[in-house]
Amino acid sequence: MKLRHVQSHQLLSRLCEKISTFSREEITAVANALFRATKDGIHEIVFEMGRTDTSILQYRDRDGRSIFMVAVLNRQAEIFSLIYGLKRKKALLAGADDVFRNNILHMAGMLTPSTPINHIPGAALQMQRELQWFKEVESIVPPRVKNMLNKDRLTPKQLFSLSHEDLRKKGEKWMQSTSTSCTVVGTLIITIMFAVAFTVPGGNNRNTDNIAPGTESVLHRLLIGLWVVR
Structure with missing residues (x-):
């Protein structure tokens, strides 16, 4: 596996060295591969190509x-971090609009079926991560970008609110159910501990050497039952 990785890196380096001699068709193929790598988070390809020729970006x-708009849309932080090292960072952040007049902050406000958040447990935590991502991108764009309107006449923040509406509602329900579950579990723990203290032989005895036989197994069964309820 390590040898294969080294060989792939060598092939990539040679490809990058020859990009300047490519025809228009070959450049198009390279660009398509670059966007696919960006979407999938294969940062090695983007880094190497960008290092060889920044115009590729x-x-x-x-x-x-x-490339940076696609990185933001697909939540690829490592690839987006490349922008910090570019001299034309401000121009890239301020001037990049797509055919729908969405700027780079609009990309951060979009939630699509392919947005990679399913690995995050719970809608509330997913919403939190999305908000953090939006705030991170917002913190580095020029002020005027924050209020730019797309073709639907939405600012990036308005687009974020609209596209995240369902996730917000799911997050609220998740929080409510989690809060209720925690309350129930907390009540059960208190009830069980008191029940054990008063009904299990030796439960009131503070001397652990004198705990009556069977106490630990009863506690174990109660805790297992609690885990199942939870």
């Missing part, structure tokens, strides 16, 4: 989106 896809 200005390619646009069929929707007019730059």
Whole structure:
């Protein structure tokens, strides 16, 4: 596996060295591969190509989106971090609009079926992560970008609210159910501990050497039952 990785890296390096000699068709193929790598989070490809020729990072896809816009849309933080090292960072952040007039902050406000958040447990935590991502991108864009309107006349923040409406509602329900479950579990724990203290032989005895036989097994069964209820 390590050898294969080394060979792949060598092949990538040679490819990058020859990009300047490619025809238009070959450049298109490279651009398509670059956008696919960005979407899938294969940062090695994007890093190597960007290091070889920074103009590659200005390619646009069929929707007019730059590499960084696609990285933001697909929540690829490592690839987006490349922008911090570019001299034209401000221009890339301020001037990149797609065919729908969405800017890079609009990308952070979009929630699509392919947005990679399913690995995060619970709708509330997913919503929290989405908000953190939006705030991170918002913190580095020029002020005017925050109020720009897309073709639907929505600012990035309005688009975020609209596209995350269902997730917000699910998050609220998740929080309510979790809060209720925690209350029930907490009540059960208190009830069980008192029940054990008063009904299990030796339960009131503070000397652990004198705990009556069977106490630990009763506690074990009660805790297992509690876990199942939870």
